[in-house]
Each structure stands twice: as structure tokens, then as C-alpha cells.
Amino acid sequence: MRAVLTVVALAAAFAARAQVLPTIPPGARDVAAVPGGWLALEKNALQLVGGDARARLPIRGRQLDVRRDGDGALAIVIDANAERAVPVRVAGGTLQALPPLPETGFGIEAACLYRDAQRLVHVFLVAKDGQAEQWLLGDGAAPARRMRRLALPPNVKHCRVDDADATLYVAEEGAGLWAYRADAEGPPARQIVDLTAPFGRLAGGAGALAVLPGGVAALDDKGILHAWRHADGRWLRLPPQAGKRGHLAVDGEGRLLAQDASGWRSVPLGLKAPSLPAALPVVLPRAQTEPVARAGDAADDPAIWRNQRDPAQSRILGTNKKQGLLVYDLQGRQTQLLEAGRLNNVDVRQDVAFGAERFDLALATNRDENAMVLFAIGGDGVVTEAARLPTELAEIYGTCLYRPASGGLDAFVNDKDGRYLHYRIERQDGRFAARVVRRFRTASQPEGCVADEDSGQLFVGEERRGLWVLPADAERAPQLSMVLPVGGLLAADVEGVGIYRAPGGSYLVVSSQGSNSYVVLDARAPYRVRGAFRIGLNAADGIDGTSETDGLEVTSASLGGAYARGMLVVQDGFKRLPDGPQNFKLVAWEDIERALDLPR
Known part of the structure; x- marks a missing residue:
């Protein structure tokens, strides 16, 4: 009553x-x-x-x-x-x-x-x-x-x-x-x-x-x-x-x-609009790849191969965790599918010298076999499997590549338990082989990493804690130093990491998965944060935005047209407009420069 x-x-x-x-x-x-x-x-x-x-x-x-x-x-x-x-x-x-x-x-x-x-x-x-x-x-x-x-x-x-x-x-x-x-x-x-x-x-x-x-x-x-x-x-x-x-x-x-x-009648309630955080700038994707052929959490990590003779014929490599390696042209059309197993991360290095031999190579982590799968990329962009290299890891996860000044190729691969193995890829009697040259670990689960060959630094993402840096050279002690902890613009999980290399200043791009955004910071100490952005819906071209990005890759090399100043490729965790399997979105670097007012 x-x-x-x-x-x-x-x-x-x-x-x-x-x-x-x-x-x-x-x-x-x-x-x-x-x-x-x-x-x-x-x-x-x-x-x-x-x-x-x-x-x-x-x-x-x-x-x-x-x-x-x-x-x-x-x-x-x-x-x-x-x-x-x-x-x-x-x-x-x-x-x-x-x-x-x-x-x-x-x-x-x-x-x-x-x-x-x-x-x-x-x-x-x-x-x-x-x-x-x-x-x-x-x-x-x-x-x-x-x-x-x-x-x-x-x-x-x-x-x-x-x-x-x-x-x-x-x-x-x-x-x-x-x-x-x-x-x-x-x-x-x-x-x-x-x-x-x-x-x-x-x-x-x-x-x-x-x-x-x-x-x-x-x-x-x-x-x-x-x-x-x-x-x-x-x-x-x-x-x-x-x-x-x-x-x-x-x-x-x-x-x-x-x-x-x-x-x-009007009803007074005394409500007040809450103060909301400032919205991040939005850049629009210029293109998207065809969806992967598996539903659910399938697409994961991209890499970029540049066609030296005709940059417009460059290729995007993308992993499908339920199928293998996908290859796309710059319009997003699939050109190849290599059913190489459950591949998680992929990275590319071009013009890798092994004595008198030179190769364009991609390396991906295979979760079925806990192995590294090495791919050769021909001058026409056609990808072929070159070797399967076993590892000591129990749950292989992320990877990135590094070309030492002395030549050859190094691969960093990690396990969900935090272990990193630093492998030296070698060429023996016309075959590829790998041996461990260094070990280190993070306290919890890592995944994304990128090596800066200009500075000799390796950046590794620890999903719940932040972005670390250590020497990439196998001869140096693997002492990790924190670059950017989780908090503020960077929200867990810390996922894909890429580097935009430019004469006037190089930038790290990090997937802040917990906030559906991307943080940009200087790739040299003191690692000044330049800002963050989101990838939004391109209504004119019928391309949805991105969310829950796992892997990404960025290049400063000219790929022609809208990508004359480079390109960012990101995995999209939820394909919309309409619903469909996951895919990858392509963003022009000049749009990011404009959104964050980066010096050119």
C-alpha cells in the first residue's frame, strides 16, 4: 500500500x-x-x-x-x-x-x-x-x-x-x-x-x-x-x-x-547527458578482400608483397586459421589458396640473400604441426610452399621475420605460454633448414611482433600488458623494455604490430583490439604516441568498418594509385554490409596521415 x-x-x-x-x-x-x-x-x-x-x-x-x-x-x-x-x-x-x-x-x-x-x-x-x-x-x-x-x-x-x-x-x-x-x-x-x-x-x-x-x-x-x-x-x-x-x-x-x-505533457526527470570521451578520428577503407571460405574466427594475419616491376600487381597474403594461406591482388580479389593447414601468423621479406641465391619469402606458423611453413614468392606474385620447419613449441602462435645485416633470414616464433624462439633460417644443399639461436619470453600470452631492420629492434606485443622492445640481433641479450603499456589509447588485447618505415620518421601501428582501434607511435625512443584512429564504414563503396582486429601489416612502399604513400592492411573480426565470413580491409596511408596530422 x-x-x-x-x-x-x-x-x-x-x-x-x-x-x-x-x-x-x-x-x-x-x-x-x-x-x-x-x-x-x-x-x-x-x-x-x-x-x-x-x-x-x-x-x-x-x-x-x-x-x-x-x-x-x-x-x-x-x-x-x-x-x-x-x-x-x-x-x-x-x-x-x-x-x-x-x-x-x-x-x-x-x-x-x-x-x-x-x-x-x-x-x-x-x-x-x-x-x-x-x-x-x-x-x-x-x-x-x-x-x-x-x-x-x-x-x-x-x-x-x-x-x-x-x-x-x-x-x-x-x-x-x-x-x-x-x-x-x-x-x-x-x-x-x-x-x-x-x-x-x-x-x-x-x-x-x-x-x-x-x-x-x-x-x-x-x-x-x-x-x-x-x-x-x-x-x-x-x-x-x-x-x-x-x-x-x-x-x-x-x-x-x-x-x-x-x-x-512534459515530464521533468532531471537527467543530464554524461560526458563522453572524445571520439577518435575515422579513416575509411579503400578496398576489402573477398571473404575467406570458412565461417567463424578464421582470418587472422596479413602480409604485403611488393611487385618490384609493377607495384600495382603487388599481393596481399592472409592466413585462414581453418584452411591455409590466401593470396589477393590490390583490388581484394583472391588469386590463390594454398591449403597448408591451420596457419595463424604470416610475414614477408623480399630479396633475401643466401650466398648467391636470392628469394622473396613468406613464413607462417602452422598450428596443426607446431611448425614454420616457408613459402617462396615468384616475380609474378605466385606463391609456392618451399619448406616445413619443425619447432620446439607446444602451441605455436605468432611470428615475424628479420633480415640480419650479415644476410640470410631470422624468424621469431612464439607460444601461447609466452616463450619466444629466435630461429636462423639457413640454406643447405638446395634445401631450407632452421636452428634456434636465442630464447626469451614474456610473462603472459604474446602474438604480434615486428622487427625494424633500420634500428635493429624487435617489438613484441603481450596481449594483456602492452608493447615491448628488445634487440633483434641474435648476439645481443634479449632484455625486454616496455614501450607502451595497456591503458589509455591502448586497450587489451594487444594484437597485430607493424612498422611504417620512412626517412623522416618511422611509425609503429598497433591493433588495440579491446577498443576496435589502432595506435600510432614513433618507432624510435622515446616512442611518442601520435594518436589513434578507427576504420569506419565506407558507405559510398559498400565496405564496412573493422572491429576486433587480430593481425595487421603496413608498408611505406608505393603501391601506386591511392596507395602511393603506402598501405595498411588489417584483419576484420566481423564482416558486415552484409554479414559474411571475415576478410581484410585495405587503407591508404595518406588517409591515416591526414587523420592524425602526421608530418610527411
Whole structure:
């Protein structure tokens, strides 16, 4: 009884402070604020009202969501007859229905918009049985394209997205309110915001939703308004308010509106938008490779081979942990598949001298045999297996190559237990062989490494701790020194490491897997950090961004065209636009220079 009295008292106090908004048609099923007025979704039409605006779009619609765009807005409505999502442009006091999205093959119960960090607009479409799709809306020049399929709870009646922290809220009838990742990159993830009694405070589940600065609000089946403040990945309940009806909205100032018996009223909640970390600059991929031929966690590490006679005919080598070695051209087309077993990491060195013989060589770690697989690369970019070299390791993992000043080739290979073996690759009687010349270890699991032949340094990544440096020369003691610990811009896991070699200053590029980003720092002490960036969605060319990158490679050699100043190649942990097996993304170095304002 005390809880009921408290709700009633709160409702009375709220009613005394609330402001009735007379411009919204009383018969509106759903409303949304737009510049200069309101969109009101009624039984058989979408109306633009307020001020001098009086526009009407006939449609038997349900669900309404809006994103402002300067002096106009973009809305999404579900055509209930056709079961199609219809974008609507709001501009100059008019409503223009844009081409509907393609048929999904399911009845649409809920729809909501999302504007990502690149200001691109997406729409989520949800079926009654939990099927859902995320679409990238077109900009007039390109049609809408499906980003991914995802699984949501059954009986979702409403959804809304908080663009500021990329959180998708879905209200499950009879169960509660859930929060999902709205960003298509990365693995699916969800959290409980609140549940129905007796597990939570909601009566009969969550209904209408509204996203507010710093929080979210929802109505339950008894017309009680619940609100939560969102901070540090947690949702803190605010006092509930009774006496509401079936819909919520947010005005142009970010204030909550709710329906009661008298119409639409504002609801003061006292929420404040949280301060968010500054967004990292975004660079766009120029191309992507064809997906690998195995689903799941398959693609891992790339390497770059430069065609000395015709740089445009250079090749990208990539490992498939479930199949072998893939070879691509610079347009991302697969030219070869060498089914050499479960290969994890790969590296390339060109013009390697063994006496009078010279080779372009790639070396990959084979997890089936705990061996090194050596490949020869012909002048035309054709790759052939040259040797299998056993190791002492129990779980071989990462590798990188080094050309000593005295000639020949060294290989560093590591084990998941932290061990590193430094091998000397030799040529004997027309055959390749390997022997251990040095040993060292990290305290926990390593993987990525890169050797700088200009400075004679070896950089190794320890996934949970950071980036280390030690002498690459086999004759020197392997004393590790910390270059960049995990924290700040570098988030665990520390994965791929590459070096951009340039006369004016060389840079290390490190995959910060935990933040889906890439850190750039000087390759010479004191290892100044130049910044970090993300690889975003190239909507014009239909290439998704990257996330959870394992391996990467970078070169400063000119490969022609967009890659005249070099190229970065990264593994993409989640292929989107549309969903598919993993692949590799190609980035022009000049785009990174521009994003981080690097000296040229």
C-alpha cells in the first residue's frame, strides 16, 4: 500500500509541474518532434503539425521514429499493409515518402533509427519472433543496404537507440527492457535494464520507450512511467510515476513527453547527458578482400608483397586459421589458396640473400604441426610452399621475420605460454633448414611482433600488458623494455604490430583490439604516441568498418594509385554490409596521415 501511495503522490506532484502541449493532435498514436513542429502518426496518415506546417501523408502506419537533419528530419514508419519500412523526408513544411526498404520476409513489429558516430543513419527492423535486421539507409545516391541480421527477444513491441553511446533498447512484452550494442561492428552483447516482477519493477513488461540525455524511460502495462539513469554500463532506477497512457516522446530540447488523460505533457526527470570521451578520428577503407571460405574466427594475419616491376600487381597474403594461406591482388580479389593447414601468423621479406641465391619469402606458423611453413614468392606474385620447419613449441602462435645485416633470414616464433624462439633460417644443399639461436619470453600470452631492420629492434606485443622492445640481433641479450603499456589509447588485447618505415620518421601501428582501434607511435625512443584512429564504414563503396582486429601489416612502399604513400592492411573480426565470413580491409596511408596530422 505504501508503494502505491508513493506512486500516486509522485504523480500528483508531477501533474502540478507538467505543461500541457496543445499542438499535438489528441488522436495521435505516436508523435516525434521535428524542426518547427511535430510529426503525428494517426490511424490512416502521418501528419506534420505546428506553426504554419500542415502536411499529410496517407499511410496506414505504425511505429514512428525520427532523426533531425539540419532544418529537416528523416523519419521511419512501418506501412502496415505492405509490411515495409518507409523512410520519410521532412523538409520545408512537406513530407516526402522515400522508396521503401526491401521486403524482409517477416512481419515488422518494431522499428527504430540509429545515427552512428559517422552521422550515417541506420534502421532496426524487428519481427514478432525475434528476427531482426539492421539496415544502412541510403542517401539518395545509393539504396538502403542490409548491414547485418541479429537475434532479439520475441514479442518486442518497441525499440529505441541512444546514439550517444550506441545502445539499442528493446522492450520485450511480458519480460522486460534490454540493452544491446547498436554498432554493427563487434560481437553481439546485451544487458538487462529491468525485468517484470518478481525479478524487477516492471508490471507486465515494458511498452513505449524514449531515450533521454543520460538515460531511458519506459511505460509498463499499468501505465507507470519508469526511468533509468545510464552511467558506466549500469542503469540506476529513478522514482516511478503513475497515470500515463500508451506512448512517450521527446521534444526538441530533449525533454520527455508522456500521454495522460488530459493529453501530452512534459515530464521533468532531471537527467543530464554524461560526458563522453572524445571520439577518435575515422579513416575509411579503400578496398576489402573477398571473404575467406570458412565461417567463424578464421582470418587472422596479413602480409604485403611488393611487385618490384609493377607495384600495382603487388599481393596481399592472409592466413585462414581453418584452411591455409590466401593470396589477393590490390583490388581484394583472391588469386590463390594454398591449403597448408591451420596457419595463424604470416610475414614477408623480399630479396633475401643466401650466398648467391636470392628469394622473396613468406613464413607462417602452422598450428596443426607446431611448425614454420616457408613459402617462396615468384616475380609474378605466385606463391609456392618451399619448406616445413619443425619447432620446439607446444602451441605455436605468432611470428615475424628479420633480415640480419650479415644476410640470410631470422624468424621469431612464439607460444601461447609466452616463450619466444629466435630461429636462423639457413640454406643447405638446395634445401631450407632452421636452428634456434636465442630464447626469451614474456610473462603472459604474446602474438604480434615486428622487427625494424633500420634500428635493429624487435617489438613484441603481450596481449594483456602492452608493447615491448628488445634487440633483434641474435648476439645481443634479449632484455625486454616496455614501450607502451595497456591503458589509455591502448586497450587489451594487444594484437597485430607493424612498422611504417620512412626517412623522416618511422611509425609503429598497433591493433588495440579491446577498443576496435589502432595506435600510432614513433618507432624510435622515446616512442611518442601520435594518436589513434578507427576504420569506419565506407558507405559510398559498400565496405564496412573493422572491429576486433587480430593481425595487421603496413608498408611505406608505393603501391601506386591511392596507395602511393603506402598501405595498411588489417584483419576484420566481423564482416558486415552484409554479414559474411571475415576478410581484410585495405587503407591508404595518406588517409591515416591526414587523420592524425602526421608530418610527411
